[in-house]
Amino acid sequence: MVGLPLTQNNAAWYLGEHGPLTATLKGFQPRPSQQEFALKVEESIQYRGTVLAESGTGTGKTFAYLVPALLSGKKILISTGTRYLQEQLFHRDLPTVAEKLKVSVTAALLKGRSNYLCIDRLEQSRHATRVSVPMRDELEEIFAWSARTKTGDKSEVSGVREDSEVWPWVTSTVDNCLGSKCTHFTKCHINVARKKAAEAELIVVNHHLFFADATLKEDGFGQLLPDVDAYVFDEAHQLPDVAGNFLGSTIGHRQIEGLVTDIRQAEIEDKSGIPALLDRTADVEKAVRELQLAMGKRIQRYSWEELVHNQPDLESRLKDLATSSSKLVEILAKAADSGDHLERCYERAASIGGQISKLLEQLDSNTIRWVDVTRFGFRICETPINPGPVLAKIFSRRNTSMVFTSATLTVAGDFGHFRSQMGLGEVDEYSWGSPFNFADQTLLYLPEGLPDPREENYQRALSEHMEPIFKSSRGRAFMLFTSYKAMKAAAEYYIDRTDFKVLVQGDKPKAELLEAFQRNPKVILCATMGFWEGVDVQGDDLVVVMLDKLPFESPGDPVLKSRLARMEKDGLNPFMEYQVPRAVIKMRQGAGRLIRDFDDYGVLIIADPRTRSKRYGKKFLESLSEMPQTSDRNLVSNFLASI
Numbered sequence: 001m002v003g004l005p006l007t008q009n010n011a012a013w014y015l016g017e018h019g020p021l022t023a024t025l026k027g028f029q030p031r032p033s034q035q036e037f038a039l040k041v042e043e044s045i046q047y048r049g050t051v052l053a054e055s056g057t058g059t060g061k062t063f064a065y066l067v068p069a070l071l072s073g074k075k076i077l078i079s080t081g082t083r084y085l086q087e088q089l090f091h092r093d094l095p096t097v098a099e100k101l102k103v104s105v106t107a108a109l110l111k112g113r114s115n116y117l118c119i120d121r122l123e124q125s126r127h128a129t130r131v132s133v134p135m136r137d138e139l140e141e142i143f144a145w146s147a148r149t150k151t152g153d154k155s156e157v158s159g160v161r162e163d164s165e166v167w168p169w170v171t172s173t174v175d176n177c178l179g180s181k182c183t184h185f186t187k188c189h190i191n192v193a194r195k196k197a198a199e200a201e202l203i204v205v206n207h208h209l210f211f212a213d214a215t216l217k218e219d220g221f222g223q224l225l226p227d228v229d230a231y232v233f234d235e236a237h238q239l240p241d242v243a244g245n246f247l248g249s250t251i252g253h254r255q256i257e258g259l260v261t262d263i264r265q266a267e268i269e270d271k272s273g274i275p276a277l278l279d280r281t282a283d284v285e286k287a288v289r290e291l292q293l294a295m296g297k298r299i300q301r302y303s304w305e306e307l308v309h310n311q312p313d314l315e316s317r318l319k320d321l322a323t324s325s326s327k328l329v330e331i332l333a334k335a336a337d338s339g340d341h342l343e344r345c346y347e348r349a350a351s352i353g354g355q356i357s358k359l360l361e362q363l364d365s366n367t368i369r370w371v372d373v374t375r376f377g378f379r380i381c382e383t384p385i386n387p388g389p390v391l392a393k394i395f396s397r398r399n400t401s402m403v404f405t406s407a408t409l410t411v412a413g414d415f416g417h418f419r420s421q422m423g424l425g426e427v428d429e430y431s432w433g434s435p436f437n438f439a440d441q442t443l444l445y446l447p448e449g450l451p452d453p454r455e456e457n458y459q460r461a462l463s464e465h466m467e468p469i470f471k472s473s474r475g476r477a478f479m480l481f482t483s484y485k486a487m488k489a490a491a492e493y494y495i496d497r498t499d500f501k502v503l504v505q506g507d508k509p510k511a512e513l514l515e516a517f518q519r520n521p522k523v524i525l526c527a528t529m530g531f532w533e534g535v536d537v538q539g540d541d542l543v544v545v546m547l548d549k550l551p552f553e554s555p556g557d558p559v560l561k562s563r564l565a566r567m568e569k570d571g572l573n574p575f576m577e578y579q580v581p582r583a584v585i586k587m588r589q590g591a592g593r594l595i596r597d598f599d600d601y602g603v604l605i606i607a608d609p610r611t612r613s614k615r616y617g618k619k620f621l622e623s624l625s626e627m628p629q630t631s632d633r634n635l636v637s638n639f640l641a642s643i
């Protein structure tokens with residue numbers, strides 16, 4: 001291969017035609033782009049460089065970074081987008097590559113705190129009084145498992161649902177963990193997992209954990225992850241959004257009510273006997289309920305100003321909560337001497353009280369305060385309007401090698417949008433297209449004659465327009481929507497058409513839906529954003545992917561509104577420089593569901609007429625330029641009939 005130094009000492013050789021993967025791994029084919037990518041990762045690890053690497057579907061990016069990481073002899077941290085990908089990497093890809101390379105490295109999988117059993121809280125749950133019968137059964141199952149687990153990773157417990165109410169009872173939060181004062185500290189599952197990670201040569205985490213650690217370090221409060229020589233961020237396009245959730249602060253009914261519950265429990269354990277303690281606790285509970293009532297019943301996100309404007313009692317209810325919290329802190333200070341549990345509650349109450357009082361202060365000019373009113377409660381959040389400078393600080397402080405990779409980092413071939421969101425300066429940028437032959441394997445269909453998507457009849461017209469196409473494809477289609485309402489409307493339309501079996505997101509867990517999609521003939525799967533990425537259906541079970549609209553974010557979101565207003569004030573064009581690029585990346589993710597292998601064929605449908613009628617539509621189409629375009633439905637039907 002031209003330009004690639006394939007000596008036996010480098011990562012490209014191991015992935016090449018004479019390397020061990022080609023020789024011994026069934027189905028593995030050497031790919032030049034994968035080898036080039038591996039060399040860039042190798043260089044980055046060696047010279048502490050920062051690399052942005054866009055690597056199209058089918059390039060084999062996981063092996064491209066695993067091979068140099070395993071060969072480097074350095075301490076490496078790999079961060080993936082989700083826990084599912086983390087498990088897949090750790091349990092499947094990593095052992096496969098290590099075995100073929102004949103290298104032995106110590107590796108550790110580390111998840112966030114809420115994934116591990118807290119032995120102390122499990123013990124405390126024995127004395128819990130407000131436990132329902134189903135929860136009691138689940139607790140018994142967890143007790144039985146706790147005696148045999150070596151990791152304390154709750155994913156081992158198959159009989160208790162992941163979202164069961166029992167988990168918060170037996171897992172810890174930063175707030176309620178007793179830390180080194182805990183009597184179970186040495187065998188605590190989280191501490192054992194962190195110790196293993198500290199000693200391992202390769203650590204696999206997810207982006208949430210990475211940012212949880214980064215914000216702790218930023219605040220100077222400690223660390224969850226060890227220092228490493230190199231970071232690899234897979235699915236890096238998700239980083240700006242995940243980071244947005246960790247920068248800034250949040251206080252909500254959940255933390256306050258959790259504290260109230262734990263104080264009552266701690267009093268049973270530590271027995272301070274101070275009569276006013278439970279009264280002051282009840283006062284806080286009442287104040288938080290009244291604050292919630294003052295927010296109104298409408299489930300929505302508001303900017304703080306907007307909610308204060310709509311709900312005149314809000315600020316005085318917040319002051320009441322601040323007052324009752326500080327009285328609770330005073331009395332907990334006295335109770336704290338009675339035992340570790342009450343002492344920890346005191347520290348938490350002081351921290352929560354501080355956060356509540358801060359809500360009464362003025363904000364700095366780069367922060368927005370907003371409120372999420374939900375069915376059961378609320379969250380009040382403070383978020384940086386422009387997270388770039390905060391992220392720049394987080395990344396520049398590391399002074400190590402960093403590789404950011406994903407199939408979708410660019411917009412029309414440009415990394416600028418990703419770089420600016422991440423606060424990255426000039427770095428090395430590489431893009432390797434997919435090895436698939438999109439010219440032969442795909443058609444991009446842009447329908448004509450559909451109404452404007454903002455019109456009432458758009459969804460109905462869309463369903464009618466697609467029906468002949470789905471007949472030609474014999475189902476085998478994903479209809480991906482930008483809203484739940486649109487998804488429901490399409491599902492109802494097709495459920496009445498007996499030609500197809502219709503699967504709808506939310507009716508079953510994702511894995512079961514995908515399994516049913518592949519098992520049944522003539523299926524249409526209707527889904528929203530949860531299926532636009534991380535879904536991999538190979539072969540001819542999936543031959544049509546339809547995107548109902550260009551995936552712009554809701555302009556009503558208060559954080560987005562503030563970001564756009566700030567950009568406008570700075571003389572930028574927020575629509576073209578922020579909203580369009582983000583929508584292009586989301587669209588590319590959705591489109592990426594269609595072709596997953598060399599033998600896959602299919603039609604991508606972008607139904608939104610604005611793709612053709614608006615000037616910005618060009619930005620979307622430029623990212624799909626390898627696909628032949630058509631607006632001829634007959635051509636589409638013929639193409640599909642041949643698959």
Ligand code: SF4
Nearest residue numbers: 118119177178182188
């Ligand atoms: S150290 Fe914290 S997480 Fe570990 S068992 Fe104790 S309270 Fe639970």
